[in-house]
Amino acid sequence: MSDTTGDIRGLSNEREPRRVTLREFENKKSSKFMDPCGIEAKASFKCLDDNNYDKSMCSAYFDAYRSCKQMWVRERRKARRDKTI
16 A cells, blocks of 8 residues: 555545645644644545454555654744744
8 A cells, every 4th residue: 555645635525635734733722722734634534434443454544644744743843934034
């Protein structure tokens, strides 16, 4: 199974799947939960539901979620570093 993050985002039920921008995330109210990788998370849960919770069938979805989170953390770190200079 060689799904990429883009392919998995395309399988989402979202009308127009898009990532939350860093600006949106930084300007959100403190009480509002915002998951920048929500589309990948939903896709991985859907995969688990469709495959009777057999995790081995959904490894590509988990990898896409993991890489999204890693990318997001790098973006946030870079933005914080750039602000302190």
